[in-house]
Amino acid sequence: FHFVDEAAPPGLVRQVSDLLVRRGPRIEWWANVRLEPVFDAGLCASMRRAGCLAVTGGLETGADESLRRMCKGVTVDGAASALRSFARAGIRTHAYLMYGFPGQTPQAVIDALERVRRLFALGWLQSAYWHRFALTVHSGAFRSPEELGLVVARAPRATFASNEARFRERGLRGDPHARLAPGLRAAAFNYMLGIGLDADVREWFDGDMPRPRVPVRWPE
Template sequence: MVYSYQMYGYPSQTVQETIDSLEMVRQMFELGIIQSGFWYQFALTAHSPVGLNPSEYGITPNYKSILFANNDVMFKGKTGLDHEQFSFGLKKSLFNFMHGIGFDMPLQE
């Protein structure tokens, strides 16, 4: 069984790029190239390359006073998108694809 990790919500990712990613995943499931997987939303961490150089990635981080670790830092990207809005649809679509259904449905549904 081939398990795939899909990521979405990169600081510069557009709505169309997210839709295109979902379509590519749909096709790979339909062709039997992958059989299982999960969508992971990009998370900004303070010590990652993006967190260390936020201006190079067009983001403004919202750091909070955290004493132990600064994981999952909230940020605003240049696209202005709230990528969380795609979470349910991406995960539901993947669930359907893993069960062999929904290939003929429009991606908007």
């Protein structure tokens, strides 16, 4: 079963897990969650006993500064704590990742990839995919694009499933984010196969990239 809430509330997850353990039925399921430390060892163990096989969650840009700007409500340390608890409980994890967020620099991207590499190497993450930032018409970013330095070029017509607006970043020429996509996706694909987990993350990119600045002991 897939519980389709976009971010299953931890309190409700605990109640459902306890009910499934006590009363059944015996099922296997997965859910979408917010990667926050409330998913601790106890809650994750309860979820696993109740039949949870996997969870998915947004690590997004993998950097606290941009996570704050998008009002995500999670931190990279909190996400790592949750991923550790899921892994130790035997629950597999998939992370939604994001590149091209307004203001995201090559340094921020390489640091995010370094964090992702370490999470895979620790066995706390089993699957991930890098998505390109999109400006959708129902988002806070679309309502206040100037706060992110965006200029909306054209709003889509109000037709079904047509909700992505074209935009440009003020002060940027061309599309510097596009060159990062092949390296990011190649890295994630290989990490899922257990390949390249000890390699320097800069090796996935053509051209120069800055050295990662993630603290040596992260995650603690």
